[in-house]
Amino acid sequence: MLRGRPTRTAQWAVIGAALVTAGLLAPGSPTAGAATAADGDVLRGPAAPAEYSYLQKKIPGEPLPRHAYESAASEAAELPRTPGRWKSLGPTNIGGRIVDLALDPQDADTVYAAAASGGLWRSTNAGRTFSPAWPAQQTQAMGAVATASDGTLYAGTGEPNPGGGSLTYEGTGVYRSTDDGKTWKSAGLRDSGTVGALRTDPRDPRRIFAAAAGSLYVPGGDRGVYLSENAGKSWRHVLDVPNEFTGAVDVQIDPAEPDRVYAVMWDRRREPDKRTYGGTGSGVFRSDDGGSTWRRLGGGLPASGPDTGRIGLGVAASEPGRLYALVGDAKGGFAGFFTSADAGDSWTRLPDDSKLAQSQGGFSWWFGKVWVDPDDARHVHAAGVALMTSKDGGASWTGESQAVHVDQHAMVWDPRRPSRVYLGNDGGVYRSEADGDRGWTKATSMPWTQLYSVATTPQDTGRISGGAQDNGSLRSWGGAGFNEYLGGDGLQNLINPADRDNVYACYQYGNCARSTDGGNAMTYFTQATTSDRRNWFTPLQFDPVNPRVMYYGGNRLNRSTDGGVTWQPISPDLTGGPSRDNYPYGTLTTVAAARDGRTVWAGTDDGRVWVTRDLGATWTKVLEGQPWVTRVVVDPKDPETAYVALSGYRSGEAQPHLLRTTDAGASWTDLSGNLPQAPVNDVVLAGGGRLYAATDQGVFTHNGSRGWRRLGGGMPLVPVDDLDYDARNHRLVAATFGRGFYEFRTP
Template identity: 75%
Template structure:
């Protein structure tokens, strides 16, 4: 369904030599329970995974956590060298907003959830980047004014879905069609759900400020600017600190009439509240200056997310899809009088099913400008009615699942563009079939990466809502296992022996590069499996593999059969949300006896006799993302930890040289953000992947703290989820969450 060369730059010899200083004794530990090295001796919803991983247990994500950490990362010096994009260009990823250029035919703008802003000049076939690489890549909305001015709102308004919701830094404006951008206010809006520009006055702009998902307050509600974003005033306030405006739309038949949707939404460590008394639809009859809440059949006590569609061809005709507070379908309504009164249309099983149990992920209705009875509704499938909501059909095969954005092209009757979790699609048949997918859209959200020394062009990885993808098996990247793509492996001695998983440890093996797959999940022993279940090779023999549920499993025949070699290594199941007691990382040493594991509840274990006995060597930490073992010493290991810290003393990276008897904090000047991976390069060089890019250990400072440098240039400001180190070809391959794979020439 759904290929690049590594860069040539190298890290300087100084950086390689300096890392040796990072590995010498003498660093002082930071954080509770961390000591100086002793030199002598029930499934949760998909959105739970990344949120729980990146939050400290029992704490919400700190306010401005991502933005603060990004500034810390930008302040660090960079080593020489340049990251090179390595695809995929054809898979795509989540698109949350679309806009058309008012003067240039066939020019469409697409905002990717965590991949920046893009422009196509050939009617949605090929896209080019239009957003600064070192600005936040989290996008919420894009709009084009009649004079060509572009307004971009940062921060995704959708509350996760296999990912954490990254907040933005406000509104930006471009007067040269995206070549340059200037800040235009509302920096504390958290996320932006929609932007509306008055067609009669291009400097008059309305913004739906959605607010932070994690913290109360900030810029929330509907804001109006009369001077192209130089100043703003809030024209529609919110009833509580967790209500935000998720949509604002102008009536195409009456520019003075504007509609807005407010929505209560809050993510806490132990629950989601995606509805409440603040949720509702509002109308202004004076261009946005004054507002009143609409009732007449709409929920007034409390609801989930509401999607609103306004008809052009029949003034006063509106449609609304209402989500229930538990995320299920709450009803489809219509109004013939501009929203004063509403009638509920018959419930339809296919429309109900399209919302699944997460109507908060959609909340969009689009009405055909030429036919008020022809309506599309966002859901897992694209839902369509041609009779105003009496009957429905589902577009389940021609376009990717999970719909988020649509725009009709007035120059081409019948043409519209659709944005979903698979990227951008175009239909010239009013959205009733005739779909074509963009062929160049390099903004895939990746969880994992696998590379092989046998072929530098062979890369695979797990992609959010786009399955396990590979660079071989066709002329372009293609999906070879569905679902949310998660752990991927390529046998370093046989590139045709591959492994892939989707959510909750459903894992497969193949001996022909993934063309045929055999599931082995049922051969493993576990009571609980993480959404991203770890599967790892033994460093000596790739026929030996490890699989972590809540117990560790081992295979000696390439994954055909498995045996448990541990008891439950966690604190047991949680309650309704993560952490609920699973192994998150496995690392075997080269001695054939020592194996390390880490868990989602902050525990690290070691066995020195291949599972006969286990010792817990760390507890009470944040989520353990990765463990790397020194290839020359099985008692030396590095542990990376997740969680945004907001200045706390908890560590990001720990080292032990005595099998976990004592630990040294190597976090140093790393950004206060999750460390998602740690790998050891040639000569003991440490590389870490974080939500703010990749860093390389440099030295100790005068204060005894570890010092880190940004690794090279050319990598956008995007989370890096996973790293693969290929010593034979001197390269790193990074999986980014929003910009695909990147490679770097390393020692």
């Protein structure tokens, strides 16, 4: 039993132990449970970022198509809106993944933060609070932000970090603002897919470099390094790529010699059954003539080859020619830390430090960043699960795993505030007044949390909980603002509709716990269930009549009659078995029980839907060959009427995303209609036959012959992963993947 809110180290220790119990991690394997500042051990193995969202969003046998999200967003924009507005419910104090930071050139207290799937934000009080600096109906997927000396602000859309447990969405190019983010204009590179970095020339604000990383899923497009000399009105492709999946993930202008420019290239590709995060195109390049010509740097760096992974590059301002390179391998491992004293002509590999190596966690492709103190070339920070720090030029390292949230992605020093530095990671934005060595202060207002789920209770409209990407299971009670009451990646959350203190929360691969005191003390019950495989997001549901009856789906369906204390399997394996890779796949993804006490529906990640009419004594397969089944919902008045929501982006012809049966699956009707061609992540059946569908392009409603309409205004263009309908209080609460919780008042 976990009592109170344990430290992050203790949380990960419990996660590692539970993964061993669940058969997902071998005893003795290095796990997240060893993550401490002292020994530097970090999250790895099956507990590392998995493939849940990628597998969910693609059609089996097909890649994720280019521009599919953008096309669906355009379709959504054409639909009429219903009256009413969504209201943001937070959290504001939790945050989420920040991929880049930039400072205002005129105001030392103004900082811009690019959220992975939450848009661009502006703080005018040194990173304490943030307000939107990006259009609500533009793509919210961000990759880079930069400011020019004249105050012009640039944003590169599309996250360059390859997807782990969460999907990283592509963008629509580069944009420019001349009024602090109030309005924006397109600045080209629309087919860049993802943007790794933007850098402006300190001598000429109209001169800007862009590192175009390209699509993770399909070849081609705008890739490599581009240079604009007219503030983004036109671009010149100055560094091409050798391979169709090579992209530029970083570009840096040498502060001591602005005509010297460095670029980091990286091969990265995600396919249905594998990921390739390295290759012969990966490496560091240098231009000595302002970007006109380039050469690959060798002289001791790993040679071009299939095993070269993502590289983080740090450039010293106080010692001209001093460089650092953190090199990963194609499998996500650590391949060495290097330094150069001659601008990259020759390199020395420094002695391996176990703490630095372990900080990469087995997924070095998630980080790839090195930052050098502008006043001290021997003071270096490196991105990892923990923030790693060296005071002797990389000879030795310490880890800041307890001072800040895990998974580091961005850092910037303020040149007008001695020793002030900002940090961006999976927990949001932090500020240090001690060069990043200590004294970190977290921002207090960051409304960009990535949520997988939401749970409400009709007993108390102020109680909301939900699972957050890399921020645990969150609750709105028990402390100031939202607080984490179970660690890991927060996934399924439930609140007993008859007892608001009886709550449930899960983290990855179905490791779930229950509580009778609102989450202060949690008791794990996963080991009491019977399954060979469990999905990253394992379904856990109440019976609609008696909440002490519960259902839990691995590859078999389990049932409890005592509130989750004990469990019994009531089905055989309802899937087609595991996939060819190493991830738990071939699992249940959704469970729905009817009010008759006998009928239960279940859907799987391999496109099957099953129904039992006798509590599991017999099962009938009523659908197969579909994309990932995200949700099955049963009509409360008729156990034979059910709705099936399907995921998957498809290029070419349209595909069903919402089906209905009124005869227990003997026949099906496609209800997709004019819905955008995008995954439907959840569906809610409300009174009067009204349907609500949560999609990657927001929430839509359908009532009779009028077709689908967008539900209200006020919600940004952000994926909605989950809906909870509170009929008693006439409200719908949405979990968005990038902008927190939203509430809509229903008829």
